Every structure is written in C-alpha cells, then in structure tokens.
Amino acid sequence: MSIKRVCINLGLVLCLAGLIAWCVLTGKAYDIVLENTPTTVAGAEQPALEAVHVIIDKQEPVLMLEGDRIISTAIGVKHKIRIDVLDEDDKVLESRSHTYTIHDLGTPPTLNIPAVFAASKAEK
Amino acid sequence: MKNILATLFFAGISAFAALAMAAPAQFHIGVVTGTVSQSEDDLRGAEKLIAKYGDVAHDGMIKHITYPDNFMTEMETTISQIAALADDPKMKAVIVNQGIPGTTEGFRRIREKRPDILLFCGEAHEDPGVIQSAADLAINADNIARGYLIIAAAKKLGATDFVHISFPRHMSYELLSRRRNIMEAACNDLGLKFHFETAPDPTSDVGVAGAQQFILEKVPAWLEKYGKQTAFFCTNDAHTEPLLKRIAESNGFFIEADLPSPLMGYPGALGIELADVSGNFPAIMKRVEEAVIAKGGKGRMGTWAFSYGYTNSLALGEYAKTLIEKGVDAKTFRRKFKLEELFAAYNNATPGSTWNGGFYRDIQTNIEKKNHVLVYQDLYMFGLGYQKMTDVKVPDKYFTIK
Amino acid sequence: MNKSDGISQFFIRNAVPLVFLVVSAVAIPISQFSPSYLIQELLIRLSRNAFLVLSLLIPIMAGMGLNFGMVLGAMAGQIGLIFVCDWNIVGVQGLLLAAIISTPLAILFGFLCGIVLNKAQGREMVTSYILGFFMNGVYQLVVLYGFGSLVPIVSAKLLLSRGYGIRNVTNLDGMRRSLDELIPLNIAGIEIPVATFLLIGIFCLFVLWFRKTKLGQDMRATGQDMVVARSAGIRVMRTRIISIVISTVLACYGQIVFLQNVGTMNTYNSHEQAGVFAIAALLVGGATVSRASILNVFTGIILFHLVFIVSPMAGKYLLGDAQIGEYFRVFISYGIIALALVLHAWRRMNDKERARAQFRGAEGGAA
Numbered sequence A: 001m002s003i004k005r006v007c008i009n010l011g012l013v014l015c016l017a018g019l020i021a022w023c024v025l026t027g028k029a030y031d032i033v034l035e036n037t038p039t040t041v042a043g044a045e046q047p048a049l050e051a052v053h054v055i056i057d058k059q060e061p062v063l064m065l066e067g068d069r070i071i072s073t074a075i076g077v078k079h080k081i082r083i084d085v086l087d088e089d090d091k092v093l094e095s096r097s098h099t100y101t102i103h104d105l106g107t108p109p110t111l112n113i114p115a116v117f118a119a120s121k122a123e124k
Numbered sequence B: 001m002k003n004i005l006a007t008l009f010f011a012g013i014s015a016f017a018a019l020a021m022a023a024p025a026q027f028h029i030g031v032v033t034g035t036v037s038q039s040e041d042d043l044r045g046a047e048k049l050i051a052k053y054g055d056v057a058h059d060g061m062i063k064h065i066t067y068p069d070n071f072m073t074e075m076e077t078t079i080s081q082i083a084a085l086a087d088d089p090k091m092k093a094v095i096v097n098q099g100i101p102g103t104t105e106g107f108r109r110i111r112e113k114r115p116d117i118l119l120f121c122g123e124a125h126e127d128p129g130v131i132q133s134a135a136d137l138a139i140n141a142d143n144i145a146r147g148y149l150i151i152a153a154a155k156k157l158g159a160t161d162f163v164h165i166s167f168p169r170h171m172s173y174e175l176l177s178r179r180r181n182i183m184e185a186a187c188n189d190l191g192l193k194f195h196f197e198t199a200p201d202p203t204s205d206v207g208v209a210g211a212q213q214f215i216l217e218k219v220p221a222w223l224e225k226y227g228k229q230t231a232f233f234c235t236n237d238a239h240t241e242p243l244l245k246r247i248a249e250s251n252g253f254f255i256e257a258d259l260p261s262p263l264m265g266y267p268g269a270l271g272i273e274l275a276d277v278s279g280n281f282p283a284i285m286k287r288v289e290e291a292v293i294a295k296g297g298k299g300r301m302g303t304w305a306f307s308y309g310y311t312n313s314l315a316l317g318e319y320a321k322t323l324i325e326k327g328v329d330a331k332t333f334r335r336k337f338k339l340e341e342l343f344a345a346y347n348n349a350t351p352g353s354t355w356n357g358g359f360y361r362d363i364q365t366n367i368e369k370k371n372h373v374l375v376y377q378d379l380y381m382f383g384l385g386y387q388k389m390t391d392v393k394v395p396d397k398y399f400t401i402k
Numbered sequence C: 001m002n003k004s005d006g007i008s009q010f011f012i013r014n015a016v017p018l019v020f021l022v023v024s025a026v027a028i029p030i031s032q033f034s035p036s037y038l039i040q041e042l043l044i045r046l047s048r049n050a051f052l053v054l055s056l057l058i059p060i061m062a063g064m065g066l067n068f069g070m071v072l073g074a075m076a077g078q079i080g081l082i083f084v085c086d087w088n089i090v091g092v093q094g095l096l097l098a099a100i101i102s103t104p105l106a107i108l109f110g111f112l113c114g115i116v117l118n119k120a121q122g123r124e125m126v127t128s129y130i131l132g133f134f135m136n137g138v139y140q141l142v143v144l145y146g147f148g149s150l151v152p153i154v155s156a157k158l159l160l161s162r163g164y165g166i167r168n169v170t171n172l173d174g175m176r177r178s179l180d181e182l183i184p185l186n187i188a189g190i191e192i193p194v195a196t197f198l199l200i201g202i203f204c205l206f207v208l209w210f211r212k213t214k215l216g217q218d219m220r221a222t223g224q225d226m227v228v229a230r231s232a233g234i235r236v237m238r239t240r241i242i243s244i245v246i247s248t249v250l251a252c253y254g255q256i257v258f259l260q261n262v263g264t265m266n267t268y269n270s271h272e273q274a275g276v277f278a279i280a281a282l283l284v285g286g287a288t289v290s291r292a293s294i295l296n297v298f299t300g301i302i303l304f305h306l307v308f309i310v311s312p313m314a315g316k317y318l319l320g321d322a323q324i325g326e327y328f329r330v331f332i333s334y335g336i337i338a339l340a341l342v343l344h345a346w347r348r349m350n351d352k353e354r355a356r357a358q359f360r361g362a363e364g365g366a367a
Helices: A003-027 A113-123 B002-020 B036-053 B075-087 B103-113 B128-132 B143-157 B174-190 B207-226 B237-249 B266-270 B281-294 B308-325 B330-336 B339-349 B396-400 C003-013 C015-031 C035-054 C057-061 C070-086 C091-119 C124-146 C194-212 C214-224 C226-231 C236-262 C270-284 C294-319 C322-366
Strands: A029-035 A039-041 A044-046 A051-056 A062-065 A069-075 A078-086 A092-101 A110-112 B028-033 B062-066 B091-099 B118-124 B137-141 B161-166 B193-198 B230-234 B302-304 B355-361 B368-377 B379-381 C169-171 C264-266
Touching: A003 C091, A039 A113, A044 A113, A051 A069, A051 A113, A062 A069, A062 B330, A078 A113, A092 A113, A110 A113, B028 B036, B028 B075, B028 B308, B036 B062, B036 B091, B036 B308, B062 B075, B062 C294, B062 C322, B075 B091, B075 B103, B075 C035, B075 C236, B075 C270, B075 C294, B091 B103, B091 B308, B103 B118, B103 B128, B118 B128, B118 B308, B118 B330, B128 B137, B128 B368, B128 C169, B137 B143, B137 B308, B143 B174, B143 B230, B143 B355, B143 B368, B143 B379, B143 B396, B161 B174, B161 B207, B174 B193, B174 B396, B193 B207, B207 B230, B207 B237, B230 B237, B237 B266, B266 B281, B308 B339, B339 B355, B339 B368, C003 C015, C003 C322, C015 C270, C015 C294, C015 C322, C035 C194, C035 C236, C035 C270, C035 C294, C057 C194, C057 C214, C057 C236, C070 C091, C070 C124, C070 C169, C070 C236, C070 C270, C091 C124, C091 C236, C124 C270, C194 C214, C194 C236, C194 C294, C214 C226, C214 C236, C226 C236, C236 C264, C236 C270, C270 C294, C270 C322, C294 C322
Parallel strands: A029 A110, B028 B062, B028 B091, B091 B118, B118 B137, B137 B368, B161 B193, B161 B230
Antiparallel strands: A029 A069, A039 A044, A051 A062, A051 A078, A078 A092, B302 B379, B355 B368, C169 C264
C-alpha cells in the first residue's frame, strides 16, 4: 500500500472519529426530574405552586400541578428554565427564568420548581 | 331465523337512532378497536356506543374504525388509521382500545394537527413510559392491586393453598412477574401456601392443544397433592378453559382469570351457547351463572361481571362525551381531570358492578403518573354474587414489590 | 409486430400497476378523505419507504432476484438505534451515529448473507427469505438476553426491570422526525420532508452512477449470464457478495430513515415487515424479479400505499362495518400482491412463447 493511500485512509478514519465526537457532544440529551413539591430553601419553607407551566429552552410548555413529579429531557449541558405561574383559567400571572447547568443538579438530576422559583425571586 | 330477527332489530334501532338524531351531532368521537377475530369485546363496546349515539355516517356521533388483525407487523397501517381521525374537523376525542404498538405515534400525529382532541387509550400494550408521553389518559388493568386482592378473595372463600400456573416467557413480562411476586408475598402474609407450577407455553411447539391437554391431565393431580381447598390462577388465556372445565367438575377454586370476563374460558369450558346475546352482558352473565351452578361450580368460580375490554370502549366513550359537553379539551383536561369522575363513568357502564384503582407509579423513579390509571372491577362469584373486593384496601407495601 | 399487439403488450406489461390504479381510482372517492390528507399521507409514506425499496435495486441488477435478506440490514439499523437511545443522543446527530454504528454490522451481515446465497445459486430469493427468519431468531436471542448482560446498557427506560433484555417498544421520541424536519417546508398546510427527499435523490443519483461504473457493469454482466461473465474474467462470486453487502447496508440506512419517521420501534417486530412491504411495493410498481428501475420504485410506493390508505375507509363506507373495512383492505392489498406474482410468472411464460414464435417465424421466413 502506498504512502498516499495510507494517508487518505488515515484521513477518512480521523473524519469519522470527528463525526462521532461531534454527534456525541452536540446530541447528548439529559433526563431531569422536575418536582413541584414543598421544600426548604435556606431555612424558609417553600410551598408547592398550585399550577405552573415549565418551559425548558424553547420546548413546549409542560403543565405541572401541586405535588407533580415528572421527567423532562433537554439537549446539552446548559439550560434556561422559565416558570410561568398560572391562575384558574390558565392565564400567566408571573413569569421567571433561571439558568442552570446539568452538573449543578446532582444524581439523578433533580430540579425543585418552588426552590428555583424562590431563588429566581432573589435575582430579580 | 334468529339472525334475520336480529338484523331486523338492529335495522329498527338504527332507523330509530337516525330519526331521533335528525340534526347532525355537534361533535364526533373516534373509537378504534380490534376486529371480532382479535378482540370481540372491545368491538362490542364500540357498537354499544354507536347504538346509543349513532354512527357518523348517519349524522351520529361515533366514528368507529378497526386496527389490523396482524397489528404487530402492520404498525404503519395502525398509525395512519389513528392519525386519519384528525382529518374530521368535528372530531373532539379519540379512544384507542386496545393501545397496540403504534398508538403513541398515532396520538402524536393527531396532537400535531389538532392539539384540542382528547386522546384516551384503553389497555396500553406499549411500555408505560411510551404511551404516557402522548396520551391524555391511558388505562391498564391493575395487576399490582389484583396480586393482593385475588389472594384476599381466596382467603375469604376459605382456600388454604394457591397455585399460580405460568411459564418462563410470561414470567419475563414485567407486570406478570411482579404480580406473581406480590401474590407470593400476600400468601405468606395471609396464611396461604403458595405454589408455582409450570405449564407448556401454547405458542411453543406443543401448541394450544398440547398446553390444554397438559392442564386437563394435571389439575386432578394438583388437587390430590394440595387438597380440595386449593385456588388456581393462570396467566395464559389458553390455559383458562381446561382449568375451568376441571374445577367445575371436581373441586378447587377459580377466583378470576388473567383478564376476567364471563366470556373468558367459560363458554368453551362449559359448552354455553351465547351467539344470540352477544354484547349483552347481563344476559351473558345469567346464562353463564346457570351453567356454572348446573355443573356444580357454585361458590367456587368467579369472574368480572362485565368484560374489561367492553367496559373500556364504553366507559371511555361516555367519559369523553361528558367532558366535551362540559367544554373540556385536551389543553384543559389535565386541570379538570378527576379520578372519581372516571370511576363514575366506569361504574355507570357496568350497572351493579363497581370499579376501583389508582394512578400508575413507576417502580424505578417512584414517580406517580397522573395520566395513567390502573383499574380493577369487583369480583363476582357465581352463586354468591359480588364480593365487594373494590372496598378492600390494598396495603402500601405491595406496591413496592418488584 | 402490429399495433394492436403492441397495445395488448403494454397492458400485459403494466397489468399490476393498472389494476392498482383502477382500484384506487374507485376507492378514493368512496373513502371520503380530503385531498390534503391524502397528499400529506402519500408524501410521508414516500419519504419513509423509498430508501428501503431502492435498496432492492442492486441485487436485482446482479441477477439475484428480490433480496428478502434486507431484513438483516434492518436489524443492524435497529441495533444501532438501540445503542443511540441508550446513550440518549437525540436529533440528526443520533441518526448519524446510529448509521455509523450499524454500518459495520450491516456489512458483516451482508457478507455472511452473500456467502450463503452463493452456495444456493438459482434459489436466492427463498434462501434469503428463510435466512431472514433464522437471523430474526438470533436477533431476538441477542437483544432479549444479551443486551444488558453481555452488552452494557445503562438506561432504565430501555432495559426490562429484571436487569437484562430490551423492552418490547423503544421510544425514539428524541430522534423522531429529526431528519424530516431538518429543512422545514410547508406548502398550503402540507409538510414536505425536504431533507429526506434530498437524501433519496442523492441515493437515486448514486444508483444511476453505480450502473455506469466498472463494478456496476460487472454486476449487470453477472446478472445476464454467470457463465459468460466468468469466462469474460469477472469474479462472479465476489461481485454477487458485493451487491448483497451494498443492499444490506442501504437497507440498514433505510430502516433508520423509516423508524425516525415512525417515531417508535417495535424492538422485536419492526424489521419483520420491512422486507415484505418493500418488495410488494416494488412489484406493484411493475418491476419483475429480473428487472427494476427507479421509476418502478416510486410508482410502486405511491400505488401500493394509496390502496393501503384508502381501502379500510372505503370498505367501511361501502359495507357499513368497520371490521369489514379492515378485512377488505387485507383482501385487496394482499390479493393484488398475489396477482402481481402470478402475472409475473404468466408474463414470463408469455414472453418465452413469443420469443420462440418469433424465432420460428424468422426461420420460416428464410425457408
């Protein structure tokens, strides 16, 4: 086999490896447990919210009622979560957002909605 | 002659329905079931809905279609059959019973086109996590609670031993193997002796005939070995018929089948002619009960009074109709959904019998799914009547047994 | 050959597509579907199935008949998808990765299949059909018992809770329609999967180009007559194996494209339907066991699936009962496939007869 062919083959293998790496890095999704349950943040009791729409990045809003726990999926490591508090007729009362990376959430990745809501209040 | 009369009768009913509903229905409900050869009861439930509310073809409310008999390999057809219902602008709800593979994708396609349509699924075959991602409401038989309740009923009737008949393929199904383990635990707690017996798989080389022959030969031997007060349970439909036949003739208890219905096993085992009362469950029950008592099975054999598949079609249809009339659509369903209303619809569909159940709980994450309900019906013992098993509280510990 | 003979020849040659055309022309108005629904559904089916059907062309060119062994390629594609689901990689990246993982598997399967088929010359179709069943057993064994025990699978969503074996339905939600919607285009409420069609177009060009290459010419020569090809210095066995390998790899990609559109995978059944339906569609398009073109592929898919879409509803409205509609569909669809096969055999006999008659006529003229 000539040097030229070896080089070409090597190049092709490298391209393929690059492609695989790109696929894994940009396409990896993570499952996150979202819970709308009462919690304590810094000693203060946070009650569960009556009804909220949770929007991660640009996904469809997910309705969560008091006491709900669901699993949500999002691509990549860094995400923006928006919480819309709803009234009886599903009108948005208040809307807050918060940014997080997957590594902040522990294993399994869990996000407590009242806690996030309280934390983002401080930011505002 | 009977057939001609029946045809005339149905023609009369549909003519009456057409007259009564001179004005076209305000909205339509799509019902998807199997055919007579795959799941007759589901289809009879849909026909009952048509008899009550009329066919869309005659300005009525119900649009009934069937999925392929060969549904495991014709998923593409199932998907487009379900998705085609969204083509009707008056469509407000779609009920798929049973939720064979492809239902989830069919639902997703409807949702993309018409986000307001209510999507209900009776007896989901797809994995719980899959169907939950698309359906507004999915129903399954509550095999977890039944694992305890069947044992509790056996205890109440005076059984001392419990025989669970199955085979390896079925024991690799998640819910079946969990139910077996729950039954064993319940037997230990309630003081029954649990025995696991293996019978040939009817889909293997011995075939249905070989598997049934095995049961016919073995039941007397098991009764000899474990005593007369033994209750039997089998996970396979093909095993049910010979088991019923032997129990009716001799001793032992048969609490309820894997998917209980008066049509499950009894007509074949006891030679009951039911062609003229198809779809009429009170009449079917009456005839089956007479036959069981005549054979000497009084107080030893039970069932659910109404077929599960039939009730799913009927109750989900009725429930969808009430919701739509209240102005609830898929977007507001999650907020308005109440478990009591769903069970009320089931109870109304089965006069005399009652239903109970609860939300599905994922065993790995311990997350309760609010759109997936597990249901079970009260046990009816022939010659004794309803056993009020729906009032029995199932201890929490059984829900966590893997 | 006179004119009326020419017309009757046209009808004989195209009997199957014509029957399908007539059936669907009758059934469309009865089914009461809106045109937009029909067009949308046909576009979806075309984008979903074209790849799988196209993968059949190359073995036909090499004289190996209809490759029922494409089921093996479909299995390879599904194994790739299971891994990608397990690693939770979504979108087009997931599809691409699944294709990369499954390619070596598909090459291996195709190679084995090719070797077996070389041992069974003249009976390739039935051999590959049975080979599909055999590999189905191997696939079930591996996926139901090997995955999770020998092959590491981490996701609890895929694994049965007993610790090994994949659940019977795999949710492809993350990858669902990611290729179809890569380049979104919506004309008058009808979504057109541009990227999928681009891919299919590239593939068609590949097939056209491939016919002109040295390898393609060798295959055609092998397909015409193996003895002549061998004496012309073509390595017949090698050529045949290559044609099956290419077909299997393409079927593997085809299954990935198919499943990304369908969105859920029946882990143990999805591949079973791939072969038969693709072959039926190709036959309906007027192809034969020995001759098939790209045009056959597209007319075949359109006609075959048109009947599949409209016949259940047409049956329902015609006969007033939902389940009779379903039986009607099965009866019509499979009846016509059987007709296609019978007509093919009859036509071949007819052609032979005519060739003989011509030969005799030529001789007679000389005498």
